[in-house]
Amino acid sequence: MDPKDHQPLDGFDQLLRPHMERLYRLAWRLCGNKSEAEDLFQDVLTKIYVRLDDLADISEPATWLCRVMYNHFVDDRRKYSRQRMVIVSEAALPEQSVESLAGSDSPSDNAERADRLLRLGDALAQLSDEHHEVIQFHDIEGYKLKEIQEITGDPVGTVKSRLHRARARLREILANDGTFF
Amino acid sequence: MMNCEQLVDKFDDLMDGSLDAADMKALSTHTEGCERCQQMVSRETALRNLLQEYGDSNVPTPTATYFDEALVTAARTGRKQQQNRSWLKGFGSALAAGLAIWFFSGAFVQAPVGPGTDSGIPVITMAVEEARTVNLVFSSAVALDNATLTVNLPQGIEIAGFAGQQEITWQTSLSVGKNLLPLQLIATMPTDATLLATLKHGEDDRTFRLRVDVS
Numbered sequence: 580m581d582p583k584d585h586q587p588l589d590g591f592d593q594l595l596r597p598h599m600e601r602l603y604r605l606a607w608r609l610c611g612n613k614s615e616a617e618d619l620f621q622d623v624l625t626k627i628y629v630r631l632d633d634l635a636d637i638s639e640p641a642t643w644l645c646r647v648m649y650n651h652f653v654d655d656r657r658k659y660s661r662q663r664m665v666i667v668s669e670a671a672l673p674e675q676s677v678e679s680l681a682g683s684d685s686p687s688d689n690a691e692r693a694d695r696l697l698r699l700g701d702a703l704a705q706l707s708d709e710h711h712e713v714i715q716f717h718d719i720e721g722y723k724l725k726e727i728q729e730i731t732g733d734p735v736g737t738v739k740s741r742l743h744r745a746r747a748r749l750r751e752i753l754a755n756d757g758t759f760f
Numbered sequence: 761m762m763n764c765e766q767l768v769d770k771f772d773d774l775m776d777g778s779l780d781a782a783d784m785k786a787l788s789t790h791t792e793g794c795e796r797c798q799q800m801v802s803r804e805t806a807l808r809n810l811l812q813e814y815g816d817s818n819v820p821t822p823t824a825t826y827f828d829e830a831l832v833t834a835a836r837t838g839r840k841q842q843q844n845r846s847w848l849k850g851f852g853s854a855l856a857a858g859l860a861i862w863f864f865s866g867a868f869v870q871a872p873v874g875p876g877t878d879s880g881i882p883v884i885t886m887a888v889e890e891a892r893t894v895n896l897v898f899s900s901a902v903a904l905d906n907a908t909l910t911v912n913l914p915q916g917i918e919i920a921g922f923a924g925q926q927e928i929t930w931q932t933s934l935s936v937g938k939n940l941l942p943l944q945l946i947a948t949m950p951t952d953a954t955l956l957a958t959l960k961h962g963e964d965d966r967t968f969r970l971r972v973d974v975s
Contacts, residue, residue: 592831599827607819624830628838692813699814718808719815743772753807 608715702752710745762790883971886947896941904934907961914953920944947974
């Protein structure tokens with residue numbers, strides 16, 4: 580590594596570090612695959628570095644950072660062409676296998692749960708982009724409606740009705756394949 | 761007393777816990793006595809749990825050093841971008857000031873800009889690790905707004921402050937007369953190659969060539 584790589588990070592590390600995991604998860608959610616998620620994550624970190632003075636003045640940096648990432652993703656959607664995760668496969672989870680996800684239940688319960696996760700991933704992949712996105716934000720990542728508004732710029736009412744329709748569509752897909760409902 | 765239809769209407773709010781206390785109590789009372797709604801709530805609870813489990817399961821955990829490296833890379837790239845902006849801003853000012861910055865030293869080459877003109881190929885000679893300022897002068901018969909200037913460097917030649925960058929592009933404007941671009945070149949290895957500076961405006965472009973002989 581170049582010696583100048585070891586130059587002080589000028590508070591960058593201190594300001595960013597608490598939010599890195601959340602940002603990484605968001606990148607993954609938006610892109611749906613590791614390679615593009617890491618490109619997006621890296622591009623946004625660089626963008627934030629250039630705007631470090633702005634970050635220091637932000638009262639709620641977590642949401643601001645997510646908004647920067649979301650806007651960057653939307654602006655550059657062609658580059659981060661979405662490749663949806665269709666299934667949760669064991670091969671994709673080297674450190675957290677489907678078996679380990681299933682906890683301490685019996686082998687048959689484990690298999691059933693793993694199968695449901697696979698079916699859920701498949702159903703999510705069938706949603707429209709905006710439905711997929713709002714489910715990811717709210718029901719998977721646990722963002723509140725207000726946070727989604729601040730990140731996407733859409734009014735809370737719009738987000739809420741989109742979420743309602745997205746859930747209805749998801750239930751319909753799961754009902755059709757016999758997973759739920 | 762609420763009924764099944766009302767519960768369906770308020771189902772998302774019920775599951776999200778965003779109902780007011782009175783509605784929550786009314787729906788709970790209804791659900792206690794309605795097997796169909798109990799099943800609906802039970803299925804939805806299972807789905808919400810599964811969504812959370814799905815969320816926890818399919819985002820890979822980066823390696824321990826990944827975040828460290830990402831921060832260092834971002835800082836390095838960010839600094840480079842800041843340098844670019846600062847340098848380009850300086851050049852833009854120089855252009856705006858016309859000949860007011862006529863302080864250069866070192867090699868001096870001139871690139872005529874205008875219809876039907878061709879530049880020759882001047883040569884400069886450098887030694888490895890030598891830094892040398894080359895002043896490119898673009899003479900324009902007309903003012904050019906929103907021009908694009910691209911400098912392509914051959915292997916073995918760098919511009920000070922832009923290590924590893926073989927191509928630098930920016931938007932600029934040219935005033936009538938002579939416009940100066942000082943480039944501090946650094947020779948990193950022996951070469952005999954051509955540096956290209958291309959000025960593009962609309963559909964027109966002119967390329968200035970400078971042969972750099974590093975021995």
